[in-house]
Amino acid sequence: MEEITLGVGLVIEIGLIIATIVIISSHLRKNSRNNTNTKLNEQYYKSLFEENPDAIFIFDLDGKFLVANKAVSLYGYSVDDLLDKPFAGFILPDDLERVTAHFMVAVEGKVTNYECSIFDKQGLQREISVTNIPIFVNEEIHGVYTIIKDITQHKKAQNDLVEAEAKYRSLIENSLVGVYIIQDEKLVYVNPRLCEMSGYKCEELIGLHVADFIYPEDLPLVTENIGKRFSNEAGTIKYEYRAIRKDKSIITFELYGSKIIYNGRDAIIGTVIDITERKNTEQMIKHMAYHDQLTDLPNRYLLREKLNESIKASRQNNCHFALLFLDLDRFKAINDTMGHEVGDKVLIEIAERLKTCVHEKDIISRYGGDEFSILLPDTGEQRASEVAGQIITKLSLPLTFHHHELLVTPSIGVAIFPTHGESFDMLIKNADLAMYHAKSLGRNNFQFFNEELNKNAQHELDMEVNLRKALDQNQFVLFYQPQVNLENNEIYGAEALIRWMHPEKGIIPPAAFIPIAEETGLIIPMGEWAIRTACKENKKWQDAGYSPVMVSVNISAKQFFQSNLVEIVETALSETGLHPNYLELEITESITMDVERSIKTLLELQRIGVKVSIDDFGTGYSSLNYLKRLPIDKLKIDQSFIRECPNDINSNTLVRTIIIMAHLLKMKVIAEGVETEEQVSFLLEQGCKEAQGYFFSKPLPVSELETNYLKKRLEK
Structure with a gap:
């Protein structure tokens, strides 16, 4: 029993020992782990302190540096530079009171955050963010942790941003151009200039939909461009559109815009410039460039544009259009007799009458001078004829200016596209040819172009070239028609008449080339040649012993009004030696x-x-009042009056009246185109003593005049 008891006691003792060992072992292991954790934590804190990118300090309660990490080197200091020194020496004076107050709050046990300025070791000012943390040991405050972060660049960026924003806002608010921001097709920002331009107040524009102030016709353009910018189809877009001011007037803006983010969402920012005045000026300049200043009708440049547009449209639609070319008959006579002021008023009235003859889509143009053109789109020969006829009727009604009644009639040429031409130049040319054909048929009518006119025009061009050659090659000669004293049937003078002796075609009559010479200006050198030649041949006859005769030379109106006519005559007389009494110049009533x-x-x-x-007196438009003022020696009665004498009572009366008037004005008088003895008798009875015509002789070359008249006169 004792053995059993001893055994149990041993086991219990051994168990207690083992338990004690286990407990002691467990306690030892626990202490070992705590030491390891402590060391690990210390290493964590040490790493966090030493390797922190921000500067960390430990201050005692008096504000002296106790510990600092190596990040202080960012400010140029070493740790030794700081130990046992108060922070006050590093603080910007202006900030010292505030920084000290924050430090005292930390000493009292509260964490504080603030910003201030310090000096680095180079004396430069640095901006920092500061965190003060109280250090508790056994619930007592033994010091202050301070962490500082350099925010110099951050503060500078902030200041720069503030300055930039201030500049931007000042620039925008005081800008001479309008500035806007659109979001969801509504205005979310406008500057004062845009308000001024639009007539709205700022609060009235903000929230306004673009459709509320954009001109309706331009709204699709604006909407399309806004969509392009939002979808990044385009960067900055520039275009023009019309806007409606608050007073409902229309202004034109030139707009620049691009996509931005505004309040976190897509928006459009842009500028607008009021270009209304510029556009109006451009329109005015364009209008002046494309319109006639007097009548305000389109001019030839705008006509060219519109006609080319009609050509393109007519080709696409396979249709016709008509071009009417109109010239006012004898308009120059109105300008010359009544002055350009009246002439201008006539042109203005003609323009107004033309407008009543056409439709709104038709284009009337003043082509130049007294020439007008009318473009009739989608028009064939029938309507062209109707319009031309209506124009003739309207323009032929009398005009009254300054108590004078004027009659202005038109001659009109018509060309049809594409039959008569497929280009601007060809249509104008052919309509012009048709107009001249209308003039040749008696004026105050219209004619369509035909190929025969082209042939005639080419003939006239060829004629002009040949006329120039004829002058250079001396192909002209003078024929002379005797002028007879009816009382004694003696020759007393001769009219010099120019003839063209073509080397291949023979004699070309004056009617075939004089009109072209007049039109081209060649009549002037031809007239000079005729004066010199007549003087030369007349002097030659006198030197040959023939009795002196008067030679008369026809002078065109163009030659008469050239500045050196008198000089040309004096030179011809001087060079030939002919006495001035034997030279007569025949001028027209014009x-x-x-x-x-x-x-x-x-x-x-x-x-x-x-x-x-x-010459040809009675066929022109001369005023008797002017006639009495002109120093004229003789009147030549036109052959058209003589032709019916003495059988036509009206012709007799006119001839008798001219003769009496000439005598009363102390002028001589001679009848042209005398062909019968009865005419000679009638003229003698009326007191006309001089005549020329086929009854006495046709125009003769020099040799025949000498043989048939001058020699016979000498023999008598």
Whole structure:
């Protein structure tokens, strides 16, 4: 029993020992783990302290540096530079009081955060963010942890941003251009200049939908461009559109815009410039460039554009259009007799009458001078004829200016696209040819172009070239038609008549080339040649012993009004030695259109002794008032009046009246185109003592005049 008891006691003792060992072992293992954790934690804190990128300090309660990590080197300091020194020496003076207050709050046990400025070791100011953390040991505060973060660049960026925003806002608010931001097709920002331009207040524009102020016709353009910018189809877009001001007037904006993020969402920012005045000026300049200043009708440049558009449209639609080319008959006479002021008023009235003859889509153009053109889109020969006829009717109604009644008639040429031409130049040319054909048929009518006119035009061009050659190659000669004294049947003078002796075609009559010479201006050198040649041949006859005769030379209106006519005559007389008494210049009634210039030239001719007669008298438009003022020596009665004498009472009356008037004005008078003895008797009875015509002789070359008249006269 004792053995059993001893055994049990041993087992219990051994168990207690083992338990004690286990407990002691477990306790030892626990202490070992705690030591390891402590060391590990210390290493964590040490790493966090030493390797922290921010500077960390431990201050005592008096604000002296106790410990610092190596991040202080960022400010140029070493740890030794700081130990046992108060922080106050590093703080910007302006911030010291505030920083000290924050430190004392930490000493009292509260965490504080603030910003201040310090000096680094180089004396430069640095901006920092500070966190003060009280250090508790056994619930007592033994110091202060301080963590500082360098925010110098951050503060600078903030300041720069504030400055930039201030500059931007000042720039925007005081900008001379309008600035806007659009989001969801509504205005969310506008500057004062945009308000000024639009006439709205800022609060009235904000929230306004673009459709509320964009001109309706331009709204699709604006909407399309806004969509392009939102979808990144385009970067910055520039375009023009019209807007409606608050007062409902229309202004034109030039807009620049691009996509931005505004309040976290897509938006459009841009600028607008009011270009209304510029556009108006451009429109005015364009209008002036494309419209006639006097009548405000389109000019030839706009006509070219519109006609080319009609050509394109007509080709696409396979249709016709008509071009009417119109010239006012004898308009120059109105300008010359009544002045350009009246002439301008006539043109304005003609333009207004033309407008009543066409549709709104038709285009009337003042092509130049007294020429007008009318473009009739989608028009064939029938309507062209109707419009041309209506124009003739309207324009032929009398015009009254300054108590004068004027009659202005048109000659109209018509060309049809594409039959008469497929280009602007060809249509104008052919309509112009048709217009001249209308003039040749007596004016006040219209004619369509045909190929025969083209041939005639080419013939006239060829004629002009050949006329120039004829002048250079001396192909012209003078024929002379004797002028007879009816009382004694003696020749006393001769009219010099120019003839063209073509080397291949023979004699070409004046009617075939004089009109072309007049139109091209070649009549002037031809007239100079005729004056020199007549003087030369007349002097030659006198030198040959023939009795002196008067030679008359026809002068065109163009030659009469050239500035050096008197000089040309004086030179011809001087070079040939002919006495001025034996030269007579025949002028037409058209010189009375500029009576003041005419009088001056006639007085100069009278001064040098040259005689002057009015040819074809009675067929022109000369005023008797002007006639009495002109220094004229002789009137030549046109052959159209003589032709019916003495059988037609009206012709007799006209001839008798002209003769009486000439005598009363102390002028001589000569009848042209005398062909019968009865006419000679009638003229003698009326007191007309001079005549020429086929009854006496046709125009003769020099040799025949000498043989048939001058020699016989000498023999008598």
